[in-house]
Amino acid sequence: MAPMLSVKNLRVSFPTHRGRVEVVKGISFDLGRERLGIVGESGSGKSMTGRAILKLIRKPGLVTADRLEFDGIDLRSQSDRQMRAIRGARISMVMQDPKFSLNPVMTIGEQIAEAVVTHEKLGRSAVQERMLSMLEAVRINDPKRVAGLYPHEVSGGMGQRIMIAMMLIPGPELLIADEPTSALDVSVQAQVLDIIDNLVMAKGMGLILISHDLNLVSRYCDRILVMNAGTVVEECAAGQLEQAQHPYTRGLLAAMPVINETRDELPVLDRSQWAGT
Amino acid sequence: MSTRDWLLEDSPHSRLQANAGRAYRVFTALLRNPLSVLGGVIILILVLTALLAPWLAPYSATGQDLANRLAPPSGAHWMGTDELGRDIFSRVIWGSQITLTIVGLVALISAPLGLLLGAVAGYFGGWTDRVLMGITDIFLSMPKLILALAFVAALGPGINNAIIAIAITSWPAYARIARAETLTIRSSEFIAAVQMQGASPFRVIVGHVLPLCTSSMIIRVTLDMAGVILTAAGLGFIGLGAQPPLPEWGAMISRGRTFILDQWWVATMPGFAIIIVSLGFCFLGDGLRDVLDPKSEGK
């Protein structure tokens, strides 16, 4: 079976006064209906990869790829207009902070309803019904009341759940979640990720989870790409993270303190061990 | 090691080198914008003209030659002569001194005053803020030119009083900007850090808040200079600014207005000077905004 998303030799570069600098240096991967995690530290190019897939990189940023296909569609040749039809309806993206992604002067219900109406023609009551059931699906207990609230009236965790509802209501086949929980408290993080996980599994969608947190990604994904300085340094199944080979991945794993910490000093990444940094 | 390398060195060895390096980067960034270069060149020419006026001006600014009244532009008088036979080109050159003085003094008086009042109001908040901003609002609520007019009328016409009047009317806008900036800076962590070190409010405002307000202030003052020149010219035009026979550009236009239909050059030539210098300040201000904008810092 052909993969849902196929990326080959993806490159993203930005001009600086010292010439063009590549932030993603030729990465390739295929994605089926599975959960893929992209892990890396700041500046590794992981977010740019997510944005490049949706063609969200603005000029003067430049995206090139030998192949960038979603469900047989060549994304490289899609016009802005065609991309808008794909974005949201077939590929959705959840960003880091709900505060900046929700429109402050529209109620939550209106915003979610709008997400439906942009991509489908439906009657008013049908839209309302879909909206309320979606809010229920992201475990909002009192959807009728919450639909009438404005974004500033809800907490960060609820805001992120609302974002997820908004992104999933058109029924996309692929969800890209870029640090969806790093603005949230630990206890809420697990809840939000569980919701994403359940919905993705139930609808048989593909998921790309972009995060700096190795543990979190290994918990919620099937496969992991570890990125460093614009390249993929390691690809492994989530369960086999402990057996990671690359010194960078090993260094990252070791540098994290654990609950039953006994080490007196944490090992520090020796960046001279591999090229590219 | 060349001077350029010294300026751009990644790890400077002294305070002087670090600051010179930063100034050099701002300067080179400014050079990349053609319009701001044009603005800078115009301002530079203005300054040079003012400094070198005694040598540049072919005739005296006030010397009359009644036999040669209202002569059109020619090889001898590039911009023609006015109703008293004075060479307009020489008067425009001498006038640049007056313009520069006005611009310079207004900037020196109003910008620091506005900056300080705004920063104090923003930093302390509460009653200090309400009182200071109340005063500022009173000044802001009146049209600038009318207010300047009132001051000049009260103080008596003359170039010095015009400068004072313009300065008095332009500080409130700066106070507003400085206050708004201070409000955001005040709550930042680096201010909390110096407060924790036991710095006095005076030290925090002068040493840490004001340096961050200055770049937006420089931009704003530069952009406002065009307005200042126009206000000064306006005051001169209605006879409340520089008094005859001083070659102030606004006053010159005012005198030339009587002959505008037949001897157009009398009013037009100083008009050109005003437009060009105003544009120069606008271009330079726009360029500075692009360069000094904190968001573009460090790229």
Next chain:
Amino acid sequence: MSAIRLDNLSISYGDTTVVHGVTLDIAEGESFALVGESGSGKSTILRAIAGLAPEWTGTIELLGRARSHGVERAVAAQCQMVFQDPYGSLHPRKTIDATLSEPLAIHGIGNRDKRVEEVLTAVGLDRRFRFRFPHQLSGGQRQRVAIARALMLEPKVLLLDEPTSALDVSVQAEILNLLKRLRREQGLTYLVVTHNLPVVSFLCDRLAVMRHGRIVEVADVGLLKREALVEPYSRELLAATEGRGGVLDGAA
């Protein structure tokens, strides 16, 4: 003698009280953690001790002396703070040298060049960083500068507000090692605010779990390492950290 003693401390912002009657005793040389989620009031306590949140009632004692509500110069020499965001805590227009010299200038201390170089060495920064501007440094280097600034006046107590949560994992390890070494070398007392339990396990001796402005549980770090915290809320936090939060929901 206790380094920090809080007695029935309540702190408010305007009309809302965010910390309710907190009592704590932190010994000299101890590393103590305040743990909780956002809105639990843990950072507010830190700010009150630092003198940055003046609306409080109760007692705050630093090294045996009750402190007043505002910023005090005498306190400044004893107690300094490291902030969370290395990008917002350094003055963008001042060189590292100027930032580090400032506390010395405020307190009229001479021999600044030597002291600045000393502290830079102590936090592991090369001297070539001395005259750089913050935007020329990485996040980890900036946090080192922030720590250096806090050490300039040779304080006994350091308040650390989420000192590593804005940093990458590998950089976090470097900063944690640095903090641990500095404490050992200079006999410092730490009060660390964090939501990250593994960091507590690495850096601290004791911890207090906070919720809604109240202390839920004070425990030795040994209990945390054995995952033997007593209170239900503490156990919930622990579970969430370990990624077992979902199990409670019956998911996954």
